[in-house]
Amino acid sequence: MAPKPLTNPRKNASQDRSRATVDALVDATARILVRDGFDRASTNRIAEEAGVSIGSLYQYYPSKEALVAAVIDRHNHDIMRVVRRVFAEVASQPVERAVRRLVAVAIEAHRIDPKLHRVLAEQIPRTGRLENVEAFNREAHALFKSYLESHSDELHAADLGLAAFVCVTSIEALAHAAVLHSSEKLSNKAAETLIDEATRLVVGYLK
Amino acid sequence: MAPKPLTNPRKNASQDRSRATVDALVDATARILVRDGFDRASTNRIAEEAGVSIGSLYQYYPSKEALVAAVIDRHNHDIMRVVRRVFAEVASQPVERAVRRLVAVAIEAHRIDPKLHRVLAEQIPRTGRLENVEAFNREAHALFKSYLESHSDELHAADLGLAAFVCVTSIEALAHAAVLHSSEKLSNKAAETLIDEATRLVVGYLK
DNA sequence: GACAATTGTGAGCTATCGCTCGCATTATGT
DNA sequence: ACATAATGCGAGCGATAGCTCACAATTGTC
Incomplete structure (x- = not known):
């Protein structure tokens, strides 16, 4: 021994x-x-x-990487707690309403700790042990996919996994770009407009 | 002196x-x-x-940063040469056809030097003098916006700048995610499917 | 109170980093 | 041919990085 x-x-x-x-x-x-x-x-x-x-x-x-990974994990956990709750809320709602709410939350989630979020997004090399950031993304995709599955009658999509990929990727990118570009704070009006647009984009695609 | x-x-x-x-x-x-x-x-x-x-x-x-910036500039220049050419090609084409072509090119552009692209996307801190990567994005937005302007009769969008932002951000994110996830090579069939989906997404939104 | 885990300490090691500077080599102009 | 400018060289500086290890302090157990 x-x-x-x-x-x-x-x-x-x-x-x-x-x-x-x-x-x-x-x-x-x-x-x-x-x-x-x-x-x-x-x-x-x-x-x-x-x-x-x-x-x-x-x-x-x-290592330093392990420390940073711990910070990322905690941040992602904070975000996913919000996201999971909202998916539960909208589970039985019709597509348009649900998507609108999800888009709003995507933006909201990006504002949990914007400064930290920005650093994580811009400065952390997504390599080595830091690449498991994607586990968070996979869960989001899975949640969205299962929402789509239980509402498949409302939509006309062949491959729901693919549809979830398209929707989640787009929503995430829009929220991300909006929050990062507008320095620090997105005006409420701009946020509203963006929610409208993203909702139209996604709902139009799904139906 | x-x-x-x-x-x-x-x-x-x-x-x-x-x-x-x-x-x-x-x-x-x-x-x-x-x-x-x-x-x-x-x-x-x-x-x-x-x-x-x-x-x-x-x-x-x-500095090292300056060197990396030079690499980025060259890579972005390579990409933008392709992108500019395609925008010129599609300038007079109807929306559906044009968008499909642009989506295809977005994916194609991500494959110009995939390994380098991946490193630039994943590992380079977007800070200091490295942040001007976004100049490239701004040009893409401007090109798309001016395409929309000359086809505004085909679509029903109030704010074409916003519409361009939504479209370019989504297309870019989808191409990016697709190329980065599928390690190294996206099968042709998968690429075709993705083009179909992204085109539907964007065209549905614009009309 | 004694003894062993557990937890905490920080001087200091080696390696590498970005970068300078004095000098050697090569091209240009006349 | 010669002078001058342009270009290239690389040993080595100071700073800082990640990290180790021998030891001290604290806590749990009996």
Whole structure:
């Protein structure tokens, strides 16, 4: 029974104390990403910002990438909680109404933590262990597809998986572009207009 | 008349020799981006790959970012040459036909140098001097808008700028997602189907 | 209170980064 | 041929990166 040297991260935060350390690290990473950007987010700096020693950092996260991945996971989880709730709400609503609501939520979701969202979208290389961002996308596609399946009588689509891909990709791109372009804040009027347009786009396609 | 010390990049490649050096540097940058990724693309490595000394590199490009920007510019220029040509071709065609052709070209454009395109899309931080990637997008929007303007009788849109934004964003996102997801190569059949769907999406929206 | 896990510490290692500068080589003009 | 400008070179600087390790402090268990 090899005594497993302390090299690899321990990962199990069994005591409250260590749980707090882990949280502090993730919080600090998010704060630094927003304030200083990805390039200037070094592990040393993150540890300092968290009020934690660099050694402790490496007990829980093997790399800067792992830390950033934790931030992304948390952000995506926040978003998906909203998205899941709305899919449940609209499950029994007719297509037009449902799509309008989903589009509105897509925009809303992009505004949960816009500064962080922007950094994640613009600066994080989508490579290595960071590529699992797409798990979030896959869930969105699956949710949309299953909505379409239970409303297939309302629409005339052959391949609902493909239709879901087209809809989700378009909606996401529009929300993304709108939020990123308009610096920081999309006026309510502009948001309304965009919702109208995106809804027309998608509903026209589905029926 | 201060003799302007040799510090800042000279930039003017007046002789053939230096033109070749500059080209070698940009080529090498592209090759390294594709082979090793953005993070491992250091100026030292780029110079070595180009068969040029690090000193010479800094005579023409003040930073790694500048080099990457040159690669992006060249790639975008390649794409826009294709896109401009197609817009000219379809200028007098009816909406359905034109949109179908434009969608096809969007996908085609994403396949000009797919590996490089992927790296640029996934790994390059869109920050600092690298953010001007969007100039290319603006031209695409403008071209599409002016197409819509000269065919406004065929469609019922109030704000053609907005309509162009919606269409270009959607088409771009669909082409992008399709090319990036299917690793390396999109089957012809899948591409055909996608063209059909995207065309329906956009045409349905415009009319 | 004693002893072992668990958790926390930070000086400091090696590697690499972006980049400078003094000098060598090659082209141009006369 | 010579002078001058243009171009090319690369050892090496200071800074910072990611990360390790020997040790200290805290907590849980009996």
